[in-house]
Amino acid sequence: MSIRVQSAPFDPGAELNAVHAGDLGVGAVVSFVGYVRDINQDASIEQLFLEHYPGVTEKALTKIRAEAMQRWPLIDAHILHRVGPLSLAEPIVFVATSSMHREAAFAACEFIMDYLKTRAPFWKKEQTSSGSHWVEGRDSDQQAAARWNTPEKDTV
Amino acid sequence: MSIRVQSAPFDPGAELNAVHAGDLGVGAVVSFVGYVRDINQDASIEQLFLEHYPGVTEKALTKIRAEAMQRWPLIDAHILHRVGPLSLAEPIVFVATSSMHREAAFAACEFIMDYLKTRAPFWKKEQTSSGSHWVEGRDSDQQAAARWNTPEKDTV
């Protein structure tokens, strides 16, 4: 799979099982699934809309994946993200990393999520009973991503 | 599911999908799957045998899960571990955590794995072409678990 941006729903369980893919060298698979919640910042959500920047999104995700593959001894890394209208409880994003030992898979999966949350051009618009509004970026996401900064890297 | 120790194989994808379980408050699910690898410390593995300490294993896992639930704002946490004979590429362990936001789910899933690796009574015996031998504990697992020590906690 590696990188996929799609409007069609997906099955996280099927994606998870596909990560091992019969590779006998894989000892550890860490996955993250993000779901549409019914409440966000006290507002009751009816539907979520995911806008993205076609072409640029895929490039940004490819770059994030490549950086993870370079930083940790991974066997593979996968990123799958929905766009368009999403219903409550639907999976929004699936990220999975595979490696021989668990340390690399855990760190890389969290790294990819932190970078995706701050560098990949996706925007959430929430529809509530009182209308729709754009979700505000969280400062905590910026801080989470900043943890991975190394002195020699000064990317934005 | 919460805690299960079983000799029967399991399907990680089905377990992952069951974690969300229609709970509209779940925003994040992090999972870990450990698989039987074909090579360990340069030896070619033919089969793996997992011994455990019946009753005590379940208690140890229940305690680890409870500590994770207490340390982080989790919605739920699940631990599933195989025992007995396992073939190459089979899943050995599945750990999953669910929460509103990803930070708690990531930290708790890694915590559970680190504690399981150092406190839950399971022992691996590898069968190779030249006979079988018990797997040695890794010092790196002890160090990984020690990261979670807090000054007021002095458990072994």
Next chain:
Amino acid sequence: MLTVQFLARYREELGCESEQLAWQNEWHNIDHVRQFLIARGGVWSVLSDPRIMCARNQDVCSLQEPLQAGDELAFFPMVTGG
């Protein structure tokens, strides 16, 4: 010439998806174009957002990224995917 796109909330608040600007030699980086747009006043103050992000030729980059005539720029709010 320079193509500038606006995405998500910016597109909605500006009522503008993209525009073509006549190239100006004093534009050395993306922030100079942003200042030019803000100087129009009114709704364009949306680009004063301290958390603004941008891309040049289909790559997310910083406001200090150098640019040249013919480039395709995009301005967008802090991302909120995942």
Next chain:
Amino acid sequence: MLTVQFLARYREELGCESEQLAWQNEWHNIDHVRQFLIARGGVWSVLSDPRIMCARNQDVCSLQEPLQAGDELAFFPMVTGG
């Protein structure tokens, strides 16, 4: 009386799954029992393993855990599950 179990590699190297020991009043913690067993010499030196682990009455605990007559102890090597 005290029941002592040996698990995994220890069970195999000792050729012993469990035994019943006559209670001794100088046993104040689990390590005292371990020292008693090591003092038998020969194969029992397996319990000198610096990474030995133990349980008391079905709970994993430290070698310093106090004990009393009737307890069920277990000695086992560093765990390697997961």
